[in-house]
Amino acid sequence: MSREHLAVPVPRRQAQGTLQLALELGLLDRRRKTVSKGGWVEIPVTSPLPGREVVLQEDPEFYETSPDxxxxxxxxxxxxxxxxxxxxxxxxxxxxxxxxxxxxxxxxxxxxxxxxxxxxxxxxxxxxxxxxxxxxxxxxxxxxxxxxxETVHREDGVVFKLDPMRVMFSPGNMRERMRMGRLGSGETVVDMFAGIGYFTLPMAVHSRPKRIFAIEINPVAYGYLVENLQLNGVDGIVVPLHGDCAALTPEGVADRVVMGYVGTTDRYLDAGIAALRTGGVLHYHQTVPEKLYPRKLEEDLAEAAERAGRSAQIERVDRVKKYSPGMLHAVIDARVD
Incomplete structure (x- = not known):
């Protein structure tokens, strides 16, 4: 297939997230406009987007050259x-x-x-x-x-209301947010650092878990979390909990635990593992020096599992984004028995 006018067709509700993913991967063709056809949108790309269908645009629409x-x-x-x-x-x-x-x-x-x-x-x-x-x-x-x-940000069919002056939102975590949207169907999930719903919302909107316990200590972020659950129509699935996840994380209830915080996440590993049923999956996020990736993450997890008298089998390790010079934000997925 010629790569001259490639595009990724997606339903309209997925257009913003797909466009941002193409931008993040450096594959968005900035010369062309997105084209709407019925309920679908064609996202112009310079090369195929991983895991997405690609088509050759019949009638591409080009931007006039704009100043940088x-x-x-x-x-x-x-x-x-x-x-x-x-x-x-x-x-x-x-x-x-x-x-x-x-x-x-x-x-x-x-x-x-x-x-x-x-x-x-x-x-x-x-x-x-x-x-x-x-x-x-x-x-x-x-x-x-x-x-x-205060604004409303739309990404991959999910609505995030927030004030960027008061709460964080990292565009660099978008691929991980989209991945969470494919996990957790029918499960009981604990999101230990929920924020405004960064991972809770994609999972609740797209995968429809049985229940998500979303824990957030920051009162401003928690307020937006509660509002975002209603805006996305998932307040019947998600139980928001305001406070310290070290104290509020329930034990032995979860098929999946998300630990989407970085910096001091290792201090909460014991609580995260305790929340899991046998065979449950842990998503452990942490910052790590590039030279110690992925060994340091694996060691953290193995030590915490040993303290709990359990075992952890690593299923996936990935770099989420560059965090700072010489430092990565990474995630490790492990099944805990």
Whole structure:
């Protein structure tokens, strides 16, 4: 098949998530528009998307050439400043979040205005300085646009309402969110670090587990979790629990446990394993130095299983994303007997 005008056809409700996946993998053809045909949308790609059907577009629609960020500045900035301009950013609903090199912090307002010019449907731009604290709260600053930063983000048929100024949302975890949407059918699931429903919602919407216990300690994130359950029509499946998962995680009830937190997740492994029935599956997320991947994750899990007098069989280890220089965010799936 010619690769000139390839596209991935998906139902309309899956269009946003598929488009973002193609973007994350570097396979989105930015020259062409998405094309709607009935209840389906064709996502333009430069190469086949893993695990997805691909077709040759009959009537591709092309964008007019639009200016990039550097072009909007013209000759107003130096060559060095131009080199340091951000090359990427994320869009959550109608809010743009962008990381800016501290050396061009003086340009942040103008960068924000330029991004709003490129994306006229968006209304706010946030400078993203990462997350901090036990609640993993975002450190962000409004640099352009509307003060109202609460938004609704749609991904793979799931609705996430959030305020990116107050709660985190990582576009880099999208593949893992989509994977969770294929797991858990008919099961009892415990999501120990539920946030606003990052993994709970895709699983509840697409796989329809028997029950999900979704635990979240951050009161702001918990409020959005409860609201998102209603927005997605899954409040009858999910039991939201507000508090510390070390205390609230039920024991011996789960066919599957999701531990989607990083940094100190190993401290909660005992509770995660205790929640599992014999033969249940644990999804253990953690940050790990690249040179210790995957050995450190495997050791963490083996030691926790031994403390519980149980055994863990590793089924899958994967890199979720680059976390920081020399560090990975990784996930290990294990069946615990």
């Amino acid at each position: 960020l550097a072009a909007l500045f013209g000759d107003e900035i130096s060559a060095e400043e131009r080199r340091l301009l951000p090359q990427g950013w994320s869009i959550l609903g109608n809010v743009i979040a962008v990381k800016i090199d501290p050396r061009i912090d003086h340009l942040k307002g103008r960068i924000g205005d330029a991004l709003l010019e490129i994306y006229p449907r968006c209304r706010s731009v946030l400078l993203d300085r990462g997350v901090a604290g036990p609640f993993r709260e975002p450190e962000r600053e409004l640099i352009a646009g509307d003060l109202r930063t």
